[in-house]
Amino acid sequence: MTNHSEPAGTTGAAKITLRTAGELAEALPYLLGFRPDDSVVLVALHKGRFGGRVRLGIPERAEDWPSVAQQMARCLIGECERRDGRPDSVVAFLCQDAATPGMDPARRVMERLRPLAQLLRTACGSLDVPVTEALCLSDGRYWSYCCPRPECCPPEGNVIVTGGTSVMAATAAYAGIHVRGSAQEARARLAPLETALVAEQTRALDAAAMDLVPRIFAGVSREEVEAETLDLARRVMGRLADAPDTDAELDADLRDDELLAHDEAATLILGLQDRSTRDRAAEWMEGAEASCALRLWRALARRCVGPYGEHAAAPLSLAGWIAWSLGDTVEADQALEMALTVDPRYVFAQLLNAARADGIDPEPVRRSLRGKRAGRETEPPDGDTEATEYLDGEEASAGREPGCAPALAAVMPPGAVDPGVSRAARGLEAALRRRGAGRHRAGTRPARAGGRAPRRPSGHRRAGRQRTRDDG
DSSP states (O other), X not given: OOOEEEEESSSOOEEEEEOSHHHHHHHHHHHHSEEOOSEEEEEEEETTEEEEEEEEEOOSSGGGHXXXXXXXXXXXXXXXXXXXXXXXXXXXXXXXXXXXXXXXXXXXXXXXXXXXXXXHHHHHHHTTOOEEEEEEEETTEEEESSOXXXXXXXXXXXEOOOSSOSHHHHHHHHHTOOOEEEHHHHHHTTSOBOSTHHHHHHHHHHHHHHHHHHHHHTTOOHHHHHHHHHHHHHHHHHHHHHSOOOSOHHHHHHHHHHTSOHHHHHHHXXXXXXXXXXXXXXXXXXXXXXXXXXXXXXXXXXXXXXXXGGGGHHHHHHHHHHHHHTTOHHHHHHHHHHHHHHOTXXXXXXXXXXXXXXXXXXXXXXXXXXXXXXXXGGSOOOHHHHHHTTOSSGGGTTTOOOTTOGGGGGGXXXXXXXXXXXXXXXXXXXXXXXXXTTSTTTTOOOOOBTBOOOOOOSSSOBOSSOXXXXXX
Protein backbone atom coordinates (compact mmCIF):
# COMPACT_ATOMS: atom_id res chain seq x y z
CA MET A 1 0.00 0.00 0.00
CA THR A 2 1.13 3.55 -0.72
CA ASN A 3 2.42 5.41 2.32
CA HIS A 4 0.30 8.34 3.49
CA SER A 5 1.44 11.08 5.82
CA GLU A 6 -0.79 13.14 8.08
CA PRO A 7 0.42 16.18 10.06
CA ALA A 8 -0.46 16.03 13.74
CA GLY A 9 -1.30 19.28 15.44
CA THR A 10 -1.73 22.75 14.07
CA THR A 11 1.87 23.31 13.18
CA GLY A 12 2.29 20.16 11.15
CA ALA A 13 5.69 19.55 12.79
CA ALA A 14 4.75 16.04 13.88
CA LYS A 15 3.94 13.67 11.02
CA ILE A 16 2.59 10.16 10.97
CA THR A 17 3.24 7.74 8.13
CA LEU A 18 0.45 5.21 7.57
CA ARG A 19 1.59 2.09 5.74
CA THR A 20 -1.22 -0.45 6.18
CA ALA A 21 -4.99 -0.68 5.95
CA GLY A 22 -5.14 -1.18 9.71
CA GLU A 23 -3.32 2.10 10.32
CA LEU A 24 -5.73 3.85 7.97
CA ALA A 25 -8.69 2.38 9.86
CA GLU A 26 -7.25 3.52 13.17
CA ALA A 27 -6.51 7.01 11.82
CA LEU A 28 -10.05 7.76 10.61
CA PRO A 29 -11.39 9.15 13.93
CA TYR A 30 -8.34 11.41 14.18
CA LEU A 31 -8.91 12.69 10.65
CA LEU A 32 -12.55 13.57 11.38
CA GLY A 33 -12.30 14.51 15.05
CA PHE A 34 -14.98 11.98 16.03
CA ARG A 35 -15.82 8.33 15.56
CA PRO A 36 -18.12 8.00 12.54
CA ASP A 37 -21.07 5.64 12.67
CA ASP A 38 -23.35 4.64 9.78
CA SER A 39 -21.20 6.78 7.51
CA VAL A 40 -19.53 6.83 4.11
CA VAL A 41 -16.30 8.83 4.25
CA LEU A 42 -14.14 9.79 1.28
CA VAL A 43 -10.68 11.24 1.92
CA ALA A 44 -8.57 12.78 -0.85
CA LEU A 45 -4.83 12.22 -1.18
CA HIS A 46 -2.43 14.82 -2.60
CA LYS A 47 1.09 13.46 -3.18
CA GLY A 48 0.73 11.07 -0.28
CA ARG A 49 -0.81 13.63 2.09
CA PHE A 50 -4.42 13.73 3.24
CA GLY A 51 -6.54 16.50 1.80
CA GLY A 52 -10.27 17.18 1.64
CA ARG A 53 -12.82 14.78 3.03
CA VAL A 54 -16.59 14.32 2.81
CA ARG A 55 -18.93 12.27 4.98
CA LEU A 56 -22.53 11.17 4.50
CA GLY A 57 -24.83 8.77 6.27
CA ILE A 58 -25.22 5.41 4.55
CA PRO A 59 -28.58 5.40 2.74
CA GLU A 60 -30.86 2.64 3.92
CA ARG A 61 -32.11 1.86 0.41
CA ALA A 62 -29.60 0.27 -1.94
CA GLU A 63 -31.41 1.94 -4.85
CA ASP A 64 -30.04 5.27 -3.62
CA TRP A 65 -26.43 4.12 -3.57
CA PRO A 66 -25.52 4.91 -7.21
CA SER A 67 -26.63 8.54 -7.01
CA VAL A 68 -25.04 9.00 -3.57
CA ALA A 69 -21.72 7.60 -4.82
CA GLN A 70 -21.71 9.94 -7.81
CA GLN A 71 -22.64 12.98 -5.73
CA MET A 72 -19.98 12.29 -3.10
CA ALA A 73 -17.28 11.76 -5.73
CA ARG A 74 -18.19 14.98 -7.56
CA CYS A 75 -18.39 16.93 -4.30
CA LEU A 76 -15.00 15.78 -3.01
CA ILE A 77 -13.07 16.04 -6.24
CA GLY A 78 -14.71 19.32 -7.28
CA GLU A 79 -13.96 20.94 -3.93
CA CYS A 80 -10.36 19.66 -3.99
CA GLU A 81 -9.86 21.08 -7.49
CA ARG A 82 -11.15 24.44 -6.32
CA ARG A 83 -8.81 24.58 -3.32
CA ASP A 84 -5.75 22.37 -3.73
CA GLY A 85 -5.93 20.94 -7.23
CA ARG A 86 -7.09 17.55 -8.45
CA PRO A 87 -6.28 14.82 -5.91
CA ASP A 88 -4.05 11.91 -6.88
CA SER A 89 -6.32 9.31 -5.33
CA VAL A 90 -9.06 8.70 -2.78
CA VAL A 91 -9.46 6.45 0.27
CA ALA A 92 -13.03 5.30 1.01
CA PHE A 93 -14.36 4.21 4.42
CA LEU A 94 -17.72 2.50 5.01
CA CYS A 95 -18.51 2.54 8.73
CA GLN A 96 -21.49 0.64 10.12
CA ASP A 97 -21.85 -1.58 13.17
CA ALA A 98 -24.01 -4.68 13.10
CA ALA A 99 -27.34 -4.64 14.90
CA THR A 100 -26.12 -7.66 16.90
CA PRO A 101 -22.39 -7.33 17.68
CA GLY A 102 -20.16 -10.22 16.70
CA MET A 103 -17.77 -11.37 14.01
CA ASP A 104 -20.32 -13.01 11.70
CA PRO A 105 -22.88 -10.14 11.78
CA ALA A 106 -20.07 -7.64 11.12
CA ARG A 107 -18.90 -9.71 8.18
CA ARG A 108 -22.45 -9.71 6.82
CA VAL A 109 -22.44 -5.90 7.08
CA MET A 110 -19.21 -5.87 5.07
CA GLU A 111 -20.69 -8.08 2.35
CA ARG A 112 -23.90 -6.05 2.22
CA LEU A 113 -21.94 -2.82 1.69
CA ARG A 114 -19.61 -4.29 -0.94
CA PRO A 115 -21.74 -2.98 -3.87
CA LEU A 116 -21.63 0.51 -2.38
CA ALA A 117 -17.84 0.32 -2.15
CA GLN A 118 -17.69 -0.70 -5.80
CA LEU A 119 -19.99 2.17 -6.79
CA LEU A 120 -17.70 4.62 -4.99
CA ARG A 121 -14.67 3.23 -6.77
CA THR A 122 -16.43 3.49 -10.13
CA ALA A 123 -17.71 7.02 -9.46
CA CYS A 124 -14.25 8.33 -8.52
CA GLY A 125 -12.63 6.44 -11.38
CA SER A 126 -15.04 8.03 -13.87
CA LEU A 127 -13.57 11.39 -12.77
CA ASP A 128 -10.03 10.08 -13.37
CA VAL A 129 -9.24 9.78 -9.67
CA PRO A 130 -8.65 6.18 -8.50
CA VAL A 131 -9.71 4.78 -5.14
CA THR A 132 -6.50 3.24 -3.80
CA GLU A 133 -8.17 1.71 -0.73
CA ALA A 134 -11.75 1.04 0.34
CA LEU A 135 -12.28 -0.19 3.89
CA CYS A 136 -15.30 -1.42 5.82
CA LEU A 137 -15.20 -0.72 9.57
CA SER A 138 -17.68 -2.68 11.68
CA ASP A 139 -17.72 -3.76 15.33
CA GLY A 140 -14.04 -3.01 15.92
CA ARG A 141 -12.83 -4.88 12.83
CA TYR A 142 -11.89 -3.82 9.31
CA TRP A 143 -11.97 -5.39 5.86
CA SER A 144 -10.36 -4.19 2.64
CA TYR A 145 -12.42 -4.23 -0.54
CA CYS A 146 -9.27 -3.73 -2.60
CA CYS A 147 -6.86 -6.33 -1.22
CA PRO A 148 -7.43 -9.93 -2.46
CA ARG A 149 -4.69 -11.51 -0.30
CA PRO A 150 -6.11 -13.54 2.61
CA GLU A 151 -2.77 -13.53 4.44
CA CYS A 152 -3.09 -9.80 5.17
CA CYS A 153 -6.85 -9.32 4.72
CA PRO A 154 -8.51 -12.53 6.01
CA PRO A 155 -12.23 -13.20 5.47
CA GLU A 156 -12.98 -12.67 9.18
CA GLY A 157 -11.35 -9.24 9.08
CA ASN A 158 -8.68 -7.68 11.26
CA VAL A 159 -9.02 -6.06 14.65
CA ILE A 160 -8.70 -2.26 14.76
CA VAL A 161 -6.10 -1.21 17.33
CA THR A 162 -7.74 0.70 20.21
CA GLY A 163 -6.88 1.73 23.73
CA GLY A 164 -4.38 4.47 22.87
CA THR A 165 -1.39 2.15 22.62
CA SER A 166 -0.48 2.72 18.97
CA VAL A 167 1.93 5.22 17.44
CA MET A 168 -1.05 7.07 15.96
CA ALA A 169 -2.73 7.48 19.35
CA ALA A 170 0.49 8.47 21.09
CA THR A 171 1.41 11.05 18.46
CA ALA A 172 -2.10 12.50 18.42
CA ALA A 173 -2.12 12.78 22.22
CA TYR A 174 1.27 14.53 22.14
CA ALA A 175 -0.04 16.95 19.50
CA GLY A 176 -3.18 17.69 21.52
CA ILE A 177 -5.60 16.03 19.11
CA HIS A 178 -8.69 14.70 20.87
CA VAL A 179 -11.28 12.37 19.40
CA ARG A 180 -14.89 13.02 20.29
CA GLY A 181 -17.52 10.32 20.61
CA SER A 182 -19.64 9.32 17.66
CA ALA A 183 -21.77 11.77 15.72
CA GLN A 184 -24.80 9.98 17.13
CA GLU A 185 -23.67 10.82 20.67
CA ALA A 186 -23.23 14.47 19.72
CA ARG A 187 -26.75 14.55 18.25
CA ALA A 188 -28.17 12.87 21.34
CA ARG A 189 -27.12 15.86 23.46
CA LEU A 190 -29.28 18.11 21.26
CA ALA A 191 -32.25 15.86 20.52
CA PRO A 192 -35.68 16.27 22.22
CA LEU A 193 -36.13 14.62 25.58
CA GLU A 194 -37.91 11.28 25.84
CA THR A 195 -38.59 11.18 29.58
CA ALA A 196 -41.27 12.13 32.07
CA LEU A 197 -40.22 15.75 31.51
CA VAL A 198 -41.90 15.82 28.09
CA ALA A 199 -45.50 16.19 29.30
CA GLU A 200 -44.58 18.89 31.83
CA GLN A 201 -42.47 20.78 29.29
CA THR A 202 -45.26 20.66 26.70
CA ARG A 203 -47.72 22.09 29.21
CA ALA A 204 -45.23 24.84 30.04
CA LEU A 205 -44.80 25.69 26.35
CA ASP A 206 -48.57 25.81 25.91
CA ALA A 207 -48.89 28.10 28.92
CA ALA A 208 -46.09 30.40 27.76
CA ALA A 209 -47.58 30.56 24.28
CA MET A 210 -50.98 31.49 25.67
CA ASP A 211 -49.28 34.29 27.56
CA LEU A 212 -46.95 35.54 24.81
CA VAL A 213 -48.97 35.24 21.61
CA PRO A 214 -51.82 37.53 22.75
CA ARG A 215 -49.21 40.10 23.82
CA ILE A 216 -47.59 39.92 20.38
CA PHE A 217 -50.83 40.46 18.49
CA ALA A 218 -51.88 43.18 20.92
CA GLY A 219 -48.90 45.23 19.75
CA VAL A 220 -46.55 44.79 22.68
CA SER A 221 -43.13 46.31 22.09
CA ARG A 222 -40.73 43.84 20.54
CA GLU A 223 -37.92 45.38 22.55
CA GLU A 224 -39.79 44.60 25.77
CA VAL A 225 -40.07 40.89 24.92
CA GLU A 226 -36.42 40.86 23.81
CA ALA A 227 -35.24 42.41 27.07
CA GLU A 228 -37.25 39.93 29.14
CA THR A 229 -35.88 36.97 27.18
CA LEU A 230 -32.24 38.06 27.34
CA ASP A 231 -32.46 38.95 31.03
CA LEU A 232 -33.84 35.50 31.82
CA ALA A 233 -31.16 33.86 29.66
CA ARG A 234 -28.42 35.70 31.56
CA ARG A 235 -29.84 34.59 34.90
CA VAL A 236 -29.97 30.96 33.80
CA MET A 237 -26.43 31.16 32.40
CA GLY A 238 -25.23 32.48 35.75
CA ARG A 239 -26.91 29.55 37.44
CA LEU A 240 -25.19 27.12 35.09
CA ALA A 241 -21.83 28.81 35.63
CA ASP A 242 -22.12 28.32 39.40
CA ALA A 243 -22.83 24.58 39.07
CA PRO A 244 -20.02 22.12 39.86
CA ASP A 245 -18.02 20.91 36.87
CA THR A 246 -18.29 17.35 35.59
CA ASP A 247 -16.49 15.64 32.72
CA ALA A 248 -19.24 13.09 31.99
CA GLU A 249 -21.49 14.46 29.25
CA LEU A 250 -24.62 12.64 30.46
CA ASP A 251 -24.15 13.89 34.02
CA ALA A 252 -23.50 17.42 32.75
CA ASP A 253 -26.69 17.41 30.68
CA LEU A 254 -28.74 16.02 33.56
CA ARG A 255 -27.39 18.70 35.88
CA ASP A 256 -28.22 21.45 33.37
CA ASP A 257 -31.73 20.06 32.87
CA GLU A 258 -32.29 20.13 36.62
CA LEU A 259 -31.19 23.78 36.78
CA LEU A 260 -33.63 24.90 34.08
CA ALA A 261 -37.30 25.13 35.06
CA HIS A 262 -39.99 24.19 32.55
CA ASP A 263 -41.51 27.66 32.44
CA GLU A 264 -38.09 29.26 32.04
CA ALA A 265 -37.27 26.97 29.14
CA ALA A 266 -40.62 27.70 27.51
CA THR A 267 -40.18 31.46 27.81
CA LEU A 268 -36.68 31.31 26.34
CA ILE A 269 -37.66 29.00 23.48
CA LEU A 270 -40.52 31.25 22.41
CA GLY A 271 -38.50 34.43 22.91
CA LEU A 272 -35.70 33.16 20.66
CA GLN A 273 -38.14 32.81 17.76
CA ASP A 274 -37.62 36.56 17.31
CA ARG A 275 -34.57 36.84 15.11
CA SER A 276 -33.39 40.10 16.68
CA THR A 277 -33.39 38.43 20.11
CA ARG A 278 -31.60 35.45 18.61
CA ASP A 279 -29.01 37.81 17.09
CA ARG A 280 -28.35 39.40 20.46
CA ALA A 281 -27.97 35.95 22.03
CA ALA A 282 -25.43 35.01 19.34
CA GLU A 283 -23.09 37.64 20.81
CA TRP A 284 -22.35 35.32 23.77
CA MET A 285 -19.70 33.55 21.73
CA GLU A 286 -16.37 33.88 23.54
CA GLY A 287 -14.72 32.82 26.78
CA ALA A 288 -16.61 31.55 29.80
CA GLU A 289 -19.75 33.27 28.54
CA ALA A 290 -19.71 31.11 25.42
CA SER A 291 -19.41 27.81 27.28
CA CYS A 292 -22.39 28.68 29.49
CA ALA A 293 -24.39 29.85 26.48
CA LEU A 294 -23.66 26.59 24.66
CA ARG A 295 -24.94 24.60 27.63
CA LEU A 296 -28.09 26.69 27.67
CA TRP A 297 -28.74 26.28 23.92
CA ARG A 298 -28.27 22.53 24.23
CA ALA A 299 -30.74 22.38 27.11
CA LEU A 300 -33.30 24.48 25.22
CA ALA A 301 -32.97 22.29 22.11
CA ARG A 302 -33.72 19.27 24.30
CA ARG A 303 -36.85 21.01 25.61
CA CYS A 304 -38.38 21.58 22.14
CA VAL A 305 -40.67 18.60 22.52
CA GLY A 306 -43.95 17.46 21.01
CA PRO A 307 -45.58 19.95 18.64
CA TYR A 308 -42.84 22.50 19.39
CA GLY A 309 -40.12 20.55 17.58
CA GLU A 310 -39.78 23.20 14.85
CA HIS A 311 -38.91 25.81 17.46
CA ALA A 312 -35.61 23.98 18.02
CA ALA A 313 -34.18 25.64 14.88
CA ALA A 314 -33.23 28.74 16.92
CA PRO A 315 -31.40 27.09 19.86
CA LEU A 316 -29.85 24.49 17.54
CA SER A 317 -28.50 27.23 15.25
CA LEU A 318 -27.14 29.11 18.24
CA ALA A 319 -25.52 25.92 19.55
CA GLY A 320 -23.97 25.35 16.13
CA TRP A 321 -22.66 28.89 15.97
CA ILE A 322 -21.16 28.86 19.48
CA ALA A 323 -19.60 25.43 18.94
CA TRP A 324 -18.07 26.62 15.67
CA SER A 325 -16.83 29.82 17.32
CA LEU A 326 -15.19 27.72 20.05
CA GLY A 327 -13.53 25.47 17.47
CA ASP A 328 -15.72 22.40 17.93
CA THR A 329 -16.63 21.73 14.31
CA VAL A 330 -18.08 18.29 15.09
CA GLU A 331 -20.86 19.59 17.32
CA ALA A 332 -21.30 22.63 15.07
CA ASP A 333 -21.98 20.47 12.03
CA GLN A 334 -24.38 18.19 13.89
CA ALA A 335 -26.31 21.09 15.43
CA LEU A 336 -26.68 22.92 12.11
CA GLU A 337 -27.72 19.73 10.33
CA MET A 338 -30.40 19.15 12.97
CA ALA A 339 -31.57 22.78 12.73
CA LEU A 340 -32.07 22.42 8.99
CA THR A 341 -33.88 19.13 9.54
CA VAL A 342 -36.52 20.71 11.76
CA ASP A 343 -36.77 23.84 9.56
CA PRO A 344 -35.06 23.65 6.15
CA ARG A 345 -35.87 27.35 5.46
CA TYR A 346 -34.21 28.72 8.59
CA VAL A 347 -31.79 31.21 7.05
CA PHE A 348 -29.45 31.62 10.01
CA ALA A 349 -28.74 27.88 9.94
CA GLN A 350 -28.46 27.95 6.14
CA LEU A 351 -25.85 30.69 6.29
CA LEU A 352 -23.83 29.07 9.03
CA ASN A 353 -23.97 25.68 7.32
CA ALA A 354 -22.86 27.18 3.99
CA ALA A 355 -20.02 29.05 5.72
CA ARG A 356 -18.84 25.87 7.43
CA ALA A 357 -18.95 23.94 4.15
CA ASP A 358 -17.02 26.72 2.41
CA GLY A 359 -14.28 26.76 5.04
CA ILE A 360 -14.92 30.35 6.13
CA ASP A 361 -13.17 31.41 9.32
CA PRO A 362 -15.65 32.41 12.06
CA GLU A 363 -13.58 35.45 13.06
CA PRO A 364 -15.26 37.89 10.59
CA VAL A 365 -18.63 36.94 12.09
CA ARG A 366 -17.30 37.37 15.62
CA ARG A 367 -15.84 40.74 14.67
CA SER A 368 -19.19 41.86 13.29
CA LEU A 369 -21.01 40.79 16.45
CA ARG A 370 -18.44 42.49 18.66
CA GLY A 371 -18.98 45.71 16.74
CA LYS A 372 -22.74 45.49 17.10
CA ARG A 373 -22.44 44.82 20.80
CA ALA A 374 -20.05 47.71 21.36
CA GLY A 375 -21.97 50.20 19.24
CA ARG A 376 -25.52 49.31 20.22
CA GLU A 377 -25.95 52.33 22.48
CA THR A 378 -25.24 54.71 19.59
CA GLU A 379 -27.50 53.00 17.02
CA PRO A 380 -30.75 54.83 16.26
CA PRO A 381 -33.92 52.76 16.78
CA ASP A 382 -35.56 51.26 13.72
CA GLY A 383 -39.16 52.33 13.90
CA ASP A 384 -40.28 50.09 11.08
CA THR A 385 -38.92 46.98 12.77
CA GLU A 386 -41.10 47.36 15.83
CA ALA A 387 -44.20 47.81 13.73
CA THR A 388 -43.66 44.84 11.43
CA GLU A 389 -41.50 42.29 13.24
CA TYR A 390 -44.45 40.36 14.64
CA LEU A 391 -46.91 40.93 11.80
CA ASP A 392 -48.27 38.29 9.47
CA GLY A 393 -47.23 38.23 5.84
CA GLU A 394 -43.99 37.72 3.99
CA GLU A 395 -43.43 41.48 3.69
CA ALA A 396 -42.30 41.55 7.31
CA SER A 397 -39.32 39.30 6.57
CA ALA A 398 -38.90 39.04 2.80
CA GLY A 399 -35.59 40.21 1.51
CA ARG A 400 -34.08 40.88 4.90
CA GLU A 401 -30.80 39.31 5.82
CA PRO A 402 -30.23 38.13 9.41
CA GLY A 403 -28.88 41.05 11.36
CA CYS A 404 -26.35 39.01 13.32
CA ALA A 405 -24.39 37.70 10.36
CA PRO A 406 -23.47 40.32 7.76
CA ALA A 407 -20.19 38.48 7.21
CA LEU A 408 -22.22 35.46 6.10
CA ALA A 409 -24.41 37.31 3.62
CA ALA A 410 -22.13 36.39 0.74
CA VAL A 411 -23.04 32.72 1.09
CA MET A 412 -26.76 33.32 1.65
CA PRO A 413 -28.81 30.97 -0.55
CA PRO A 414 -30.64 32.83 -3.33
CA GLY A 415 -34.24 33.62 -2.55
CA ALA A 416 -33.95 32.56 1.10
CA VAL A 417 -36.31 34.16 3.60
CA ASP A 418 -35.77 34.24 7.33
CA PRO A 419 -39.03 33.11 8.95
CA GLY A 420 -38.41 35.34 11.95
CA VAL A 421 -40.99 35.41 14.70
CA SER A 422 -44.06 36.07 12.57
CA ARG A 423 -44.14 32.58 11.14
CA ALA A 424 -43.66 30.98 14.54
CA ALA A 425 -46.39 33.16 16.01
CA ARG A 426 -48.83 32.14 13.30
CA GLY A 427 -47.99 28.49 13.91
CA LEU A 428 -48.45 28.94 17.64
CA GLU A 429 -51.81 30.62 17.15
CA ALA A 430 -53.03 27.76 14.95
CA ALA A 431 -51.70 25.12 17.33
CA LEU A 432 -53.38 26.79 20.29
CA ARG A 433 -56.70 26.89 18.46
CA ARG A 434 -56.41 23.15 17.80
CA ARG A 435 -55.07 22.08 21.17
CA GLY A 436 -55.47 24.74 23.81
CA ALA A 437 -59.15 24.45 24.69
CA GLY A 438 -59.15 20.70 25.21
CA ARG A 439 -55.75 20.24 26.84
CA HIS A 440 -55.94 19.29 30.49
CA ARG A 441 -54.09 21.80 32.70
CA ALA A 442 -52.83 23.66 29.65
CA GLY A 443 -52.90 26.95 31.52
CA THR A 444 -50.95 25.84 34.57
CA ARG A 445 -47.28 26.48 35.11
CA PRO A 446 -44.87 23.84 36.45
CA ALA A 447 -42.74 24.38 39.49
CA ARG A 448 -39.68 26.58 39.32
CA ALA A 449 -36.16 25.15 39.28
CA GLY A 450 -34.96 23.44 42.41
CA GLY A 451 -36.57 20.02 42.43
CA ARG A 452 -34.64 17.21 40.86
CA ALA A 453 -35.80 16.15 37.42
CA PRO A 454 -36.22 12.43 36.67
CA ARG A 455 -33.01 10.95 35.34
CA ARG A 456 -32.89 9.89 31.74
CA PRO A 457 -32.03 6.30 30.96
CA SER A 458 -28.34 5.74 30.35
CA GLY A 459 -28.85 4.13 26.96
CA HIS A 460 -30.75 5.68 24.05
CA ARG A 461 -32.18 8.57 25.99
CA ARG A 462 -33.41 10.79 23.22
CA ALA A 463 -34.95 10.44 19.82
CA GLY A 464 -32.47 10.53 16.98
CA ARG A 465 -35.02 11.94 14.53
CA GLN A 466 -36.38 15.45 14.76
CA ARG A 467 -39.96 16.33 13.96
CA THR A 468 -40.52 18.20 10.74
CA ARG A 469 -43.26 20.38 9.40
CA ASP A 470 -44.65 17.45 7.42
CA ASP A 471 -45.05 15.46 10.63
CA GLY A 472 -47.69 17.94 11.79
